[in-house]
Amino acid sequence: MSSLYRSYGAVLASLLLGIVALWLVALIALPQLNMIERAFIYEPRGGAAIQSQVDVDRLYQQIYTLEYDIQVLRQQAGAGASVGVAPGAKIGEDNTAGSGLAVPSPSAAGTESVEDQIATLEAQVAGLQADLAAMEEEETRLMAEQEAASGYSMRNFTTMSGLHLRIFGMTLLYSFCVTLICFVVCYPIAYTVAQTPNRERAAMLMLGLLIPYAINELLRIFAWTMILANEGMLNTTLDALGLIDMAQGEPIRWLASNGAVFCVMVYAYILFMVFPMYNTIETLDRNQIEASKDLGASLLRTHLRVVLPYAKPGIAVGSIMTFMLAAGSIAVPGLVGPGLHPDWFSQVIYRNFFEAGNWNIGSAYSLALLAACTGFILVNMVVFRVGIRDIAK
Amino acid sequence: MDMQDLRGKDVELDGVSMRFGDFTAVEPTDLTIRAGEFFSILGPSGCGKTTILRMVSGFLKPSTGRIRIGGEDMTQLGPNRRPTALIFQNLALFPLMTVWENVAFGLEARGMPRAERRRRADALLELVALTGQGDKKPTELSGGQRQRVAVARGLAVEPAVLLLDEPLSALDLKLRQHMRAELKSIQRKTGVTFIYITHDQGEALTMSDRVAVMNRGRVEQVAATEDIYDSPSTAFVATFVGEQNVFRGKVMHGANGVARVATDVGEFTGANRDGLSAGDDAMIFVRPERLDLASRSNETANRMRAHVERRDLEGPFVNVFLRAAGNLPLVMHMTNSGDAWRSLEGELELGFRSTDALVLRAGDLARE
Ligand SMILES: Nc1ncnc2c1ncn2[C@@H]1O[C@H](COP(=O)(O)OP(=O)(O)OP(=O)(O)O)[C@@H](O)[C@H]1O
Numbered sequence: 001m002s003s004l005y006r007s008y009g010a011v012l013a014s015l016l017l018g019i020v021a022l023w024l025v026a027l028i029a030l031p032q033l034n035m036i037e038r039a040f041i042y043e044p045r046g047g048a049a050i051q052s053q054v055d056v057d058r059l060y061q062q063i064y065t066l067e068y069d070i071q072v073l074r075q076q077a078g079a080g081a082s083v084g085v086a087p088g089a090k091i092g093e094d095n096t097a098g099s100g101l102a103v104p105s106p107s108a109a110g111t112e113s114v115e116d117q118i119a120t121l122e123a124q125v126a127g128l129q130a131d132l133a134a135m136e137e138e139e140t141r142l143m144a145e146q147e148a149a150s151g152y153s154m155r156n157f158t159t160m161s162g163l164h165l166r167i168f169g170m171t172l173l174y175s176f177c178v179t180l181i182c183f184v185v186c187y188p189i190a191y192t193v194a195q196t197p198n199r200e201r202a203a204m205l206m207l208g209l210l211i212p213y214a215i216n217e218l219l220r221i222f223a224w225t226m227i228l229a230n231e232g233m234l235n236t237t238l239d240a241l242g243l244i245d246m247a248q249g250e251p252i253r254w255l256a257s258n259g260a261v262f263c264v265m266v267y268a269y270i271l272f273m274v275f276p277m278y279n280t281i282e283t284l285d286r287n288q289i290e291a292s293k294d295l296g297a298s299l300l301r302t303h304l305r306v307v308l309p310y311a312k313p314g315i316a317v318g319s320i321m322t323f324m325l326a327a328g329s330i331a332v333p334g335l336v337g338p339g340l341h342p343d344w345f346s347q348v349i350y351r352n353f354f355e356a357g358n359w360n361i362g363s364a365y366s367l368a369l370l371a372a373c374t375g376f377i378l379v380n381m382v383v384f385r386v387g388i389r390d391i392a393k
Numbered sequence: 394m395d396m397q398d399l400r401g402k403d404v405e406l407d408g409v410s411m412r413f414g415d416f417t418a419v420e421p422t423d424l425t426i427r428a429g430e431f432f433s434i435l436g437p438s439g440c441g442k443t444t445i446l447r448m449v450s451g452f453l454k455p456s457t458g459r460i461r462i463g464g465e466d467m468t469q470l471g472p473n474r475r476p477t478a479l480i481f482q483n484l485a486l487f488p489l490m491t492v493w494e495n496v497a498f499g500l501e502a503r504g505m506p507r508a509e510r511r512r513r514a515d516a517l518l519e520l521v522a523l524t525g526q527g528d529k530k531p532t533e534l535s536g537g538q539r540q541r542v543a544v545a546r547g548l549a550v551e552p553a554v555l556l557l558d559e560p561l562s563a564l565d566l567k568l569r570q571h572m573r574a575e576l577k578s579i580q581r582k583t584g585v586t587f588i589y590i591t592h593d594q595g596e597a598l599t600m601s602d603r604v605a606v607m608n609r610g611r612v613e614q615v616a617a618t619e620d621i622y623d624s625p626s627t628a629f630v631a632t633f634v635g636e637q638n639v640f641r642g643k644v645m646h647g648a649n650g651v652a653r654v655a656t657d658v659g660e661f662t663g664a665n666r667d668g669l670s671a672g673d674d675a676m677i678f679v680r681p682e683r684l685d686l687a688s689r690s691n692e693t694a695n696r697m698r699a700h701v702e703r704r705d706l707e708g709p710f711v712n713v714f715l716r717a718a719g720n721l722p723l724v725m726h727m728t729n730s731g732d733a734w735r736s737l738e739g740e741l742e743l744g745f746r747s748t749d750a751l752v753l754r755a756g757d758l759a760r761e
């Protein structure tokens with residue numbers, strides 16, 4: 001900090017620090033805190049209290065309708081007409097009737113006098129009003145109960161449905177699979193590139209890995225859906241090779257599986273695994289590999305005992321990045337055969353935020369995912385016995 | 394480790410050469426290294442020493458020729474299937490393993506149970522005077538200790554041939570001298586064939602039984618250490634090993650193992666090792682310690698005049714730097730036997746015995 005002041009002067013340094021502080025607060029701390037707070041506020045929906053609120057509203061409406069009918073009848077009586085008016089709504093058991101406009105009914109029973117009709121209706125209103133009192137009492141009780149229940153609580157987490165919990169677990173498992181596949185794919189690449197004596201060729205290989213990342217991520221993913229679609233390139237190629245017969249209607253449904261999602265994710269995140277591994281393996285002295293061979297170790301043992309232990313920090317970093325990206329990925333499961341493969345948790349979160357409009361549940365789910373990812377990082381660091389400092393290297 | 398488990402084998406290079414693209418790193422070479430011998434390969438940087446070692450250890454396939462170890466053809470075998478162990482120039486210890494795990498790595502690769510590995514590693518550490526250091530990490534050891542760990546790791550696989558690529562070059566002078574003695578004694582104790590690479594002639598001369606001197610991919614001479622110094626067979630070897638005064642000239646006549654050569658400085662007579670005859674381009678080599686004041690030499694055949702430029706006292710002896718006719722630099726070593734050297738000034742009359750001078754075909758000299 002003091003070196004910053006020394007090299008930039010007081011004004012510029014303060015400005016820089018101010019910008020950094022603003023960025024930390026406005027773009028990181030506040031949104032995170034907001035999300036965390038939301039996660040712990042339970043906002044009940046469709047519960048008993050809301051139901052009773054709806055019922056009370058409906059009752060009020062019925063009473064208004066009846067009173068309107070009574071008024072109409074009174075006016076008719078005052079005008080001396082003896083036209084009967086049917087009640088707009090039946091009473092009691094039929095709560096669903098909502099349209100309460102009185103409709104003049106020319107076929108009304110002429111025998112019944114208007115006075116009688118008014119009397120009947122008034123009796124009904126009285127009955128309803130009694131009901132209303134009881135229901136309003138019930139509503140206040142329920143609302144109070146709900147008031148007590150909301151506020152800070154763990155209910156957003158504890159009320160996670162069995163289905164969502166399963167998706168949560170499976171997502172972590174899938175992300176782990178993606179990380180594992182990524183590692184298996186990337187290790188030979190990273191090793192070969194890092195240990196190639198020919199620097200130019202290594203640079204070319206790295207460039208080849210980098211170029212796809214110049215393309216927008218969505219396009220990169222979408223390219224895969226074109227390959228994997230039923231009428232896509234893969235099936236067409238297989239068809240051309242005569243391995244399958246599309247005309248007979250047997251295209252392979254690549255998209256409708258987690259396999260497709262894994263495959264695309266590995267492709268999408270491969271660089272985040274390759275680069276950290278490449279960086280560590282590159283610093284491994286070639287002589288150590290040769291020494292191991294010279295001492296009679298097989299290729300497998302050389303890798304298990306010499307290269308892999310050395311590459312551990314890189315593997316840890318790569319795994320952490322890949323895992324977090326995979327667990328949080330919304331684009332890949334969203335674009336690759338959506339609805340055809342098991343849901344990813346990120347999709348559930350997305351729906352909570354943008355379809356159900358339930359930000360609190362969404363926040364809670366996000367927080368759960370964040371916690372799981374943090375747990376993964378810690379486990380990773382313990383398993384690989386690397387410290388923060390190794391990773392920072 | 395039981396010492397009788399170890400037995401050196403001979404190594405035979407038969408027309409072995411190595412080309413990288415159109416660059417020849419090692420010219421076709423025949424070389425026989427005897428079983429149990431301390432054999433050094435000496436040469437300037439880039440002359441192909443490491444390349445030869447890597448061919449013997451199996452990391453490089455020779456472009457031509459065959460390599461036999463203990464009479465068996467090894468040309469097609471990989472490094473893990475040869476009875477050799479390589480000590481790398483930078484040691485290449487495994488930094489994440491403890492010292493004893495390093496030493497026992499070769500045994501681990503052979504599937505030996507852990508307890509037995511540990512026992513053997515400890516025995517080897519004792520051999521290299523590192524008893525009780527087994528549980529440290531290599532980085533916790535000093536340079537010399539790491540050096541010995543590398544040797545122990547190589548010996549653990551009971552190699553018939555231990556290949557050492559300038560293993561002492563990273564150490565400071567004092568430690569280097571100590572380790573020379575140490576390596577030599579380990580070699581004697583184990584009887585393993587050592588092929589030792591160095592560009593330090595002092596190292597080669599003090600430790601080895603025999604030395605091969607290489608230049609530009611060619612082995613110029615293979616000989617016992619004392620012969621390398623006293624009877625070099627090429628101009629390169631003569632100047633690479635030890636110091637020399639060099640006179641260029643043409644042979645006037647050569648016969649009976651003696652040649653007379655005309656040079657800018659004068660006419661000199663020396664041993665005609667290459668059998669040169671009149672008219673051949675030749676060089677005469679005289680060691681600084683064989684050059685002397687004419688007044689103290691009763692031989693009259695080899696006389697010259699030179700001007701004293703500088704005298705450096707090096708304790709037991711004095712280096713006298715002179716210039717002869719044609720600006721030819723000369724150096725003379727004199728033992729420090731009193732005040733005699735203090736009076737060496739101005740023009741001097743120098744001389745040497747014909748038996749101390751060597752006449753060789755003109756050729757490459759080792760650069761200073
Ligand atoms: N893999 C290679 N490809 C191309 N040229 C090589 C290769 N290995 C070595 N050389 C060349 O072969 C020559 C001999 O190399 P080598 O490593 O054997 O030298 P050296 O005698 O061990 O030198 P130093 O004392 O510096 O270690 C050098 O000119 C080097 O540039």
Ligand SMILES: [Mg+2]
Binds near residue numbers: 442444558
């Ligand atoms: Mg070398």
